[in-house]
Amino acid sequence: MRIDVLTLFPELFETFKRTSIIKRGIDRKIIDIHIKNIRDYSLDKHKKTDDYPYGGGPGMIMTPQPIYDCYQDIEKVSSNPPCIYLTPQGNIFNQEMAMELSKYPQIIFLCGHYEGIDERIIQNIVTHEISIGDYVLTGGELPAMVMIDCISRLLPGMLGNSNSCREDSISSGLLEFPQYTRPYDFLGKKVPDILLSGDHKKIEKWRKFQALLKTKKRRPDLFYKYSLSEEEKKILEEYDKNK
Numbered sequence: 198m199r200i201d202v203l204t205l206f207p208e209l210f211e212t213f214k215r216t217s218i219i220k221r222g223i224d225r226k227i228i229d230i231h232i233k234n235i236r237d238y239s240l241d242k243h244k245k246t247d248d249y250p251y252g253g254g255p256g257m258i259m260t261p262q263p264i265y266d267c268y269q270d271i272e273k274v275s276s277n278p279p280c281i282y283l284t285p286q287g288n289i290f291n292q293e294m295a296m297e298l299s300k301y302p303q304i305i306f307l308c309g310h311y312e313g314i315d316e317r318i319i320q321n322i323v324t325h326e327i328s329i330g331d332y333v334l335t336g337g338e339l340p341a342m343v344m345i346d347c348i349s350r351l352l353p354g355m356l357g358n359s360n361s362c363r364e365d366s367i368s369s370g371l372l373e374f375p376q377y378t379r380p381y382d383f384l385g386k387k388v389p390d391i392l393l394s395g396d397h398k399k400i401e402k403w404r405k406f407q408a409l410l411k412t413k414k415r416r417p418d419l420f421y422k423y424s425l426s427e428e429e430k431k432i433l434e435e436y437d438k439n440k
Contacts, residue, residue: 198301198352200230201271202341203264204308205246207232209338219346222355230345231271235259238266247311256312264307264314268322271305278303279324281344283337284313287326290344292368294327298344299351306344308337370423372416374407406432 202210210232213219222228236244240262247257268280279301288294298304307323319326329340349355377388391403409429413420425433
């Protein structure tokens with residue numbers, strides 16, 4: 198997958214590209230990330246990329262020309278790749294959206310700044326307006342990194358274990374079950390004995406129950422959207438009987 202990022206702050210992505218799973222994906226040629234500095238395309242002699250809003254109001258608006266020319270300079274490896282504008286006004290990003298976007302051979306991210314971008318850019322090149330949550334950030338760079346990380350994990354070969362992304366919290370529709378490692382006893386709290394039993398069927402059942410219980414307690418919104426299998430219904434019924 199080719200990923201292009203249009204930003205005023207390309208330096209923010211340098212460490213991101215050299216770290217952890219993203220670096221592995223680049224080294225393995227699974228992802229190819231290109232960072233483009235919008236400022237390089239400004240025709241202003243001072244490389245200015247913002248101006249006052251028509252009609253008045255606080256703050257500055259990113260001007261359309263540098264963004265548009267930067268976008269036009271991107272090598273398109275597929276026809277009409279999605280161009281995502283990171284904005285609080287967008288649809289809230291989720292795992293289902295990530296899975297859908299992971300199917301594209303190329304994605305373009307447009308990172309806004311200041312009070313936003315000229316509306317004509319949204320009308321002409323933006324295909325998706327996406328938010329990572331109901332709060333305000335300084336720019337679109339951090340949301341772009343969040344989305345790139347999430348989408349990249351879904352690409353074949355990115356993770357050492359192909360089951361990892363399927364078992365992650367949210368991917369299955371449920372939160373993840375509790376995980377334990379050595380030592381067996383830490384601060385007086387011991388690893389549940391069932392995990393040391395060697396009985397994989399019982400362990401799987403325990404983990405499924407823990408995931409269901411955690412989701413019901415912490416994220417009822419997810420739990421009540423989740424379609425319980427007959428086996429999962431039996432697991433919960435057994436719990437209710439034994440309470």
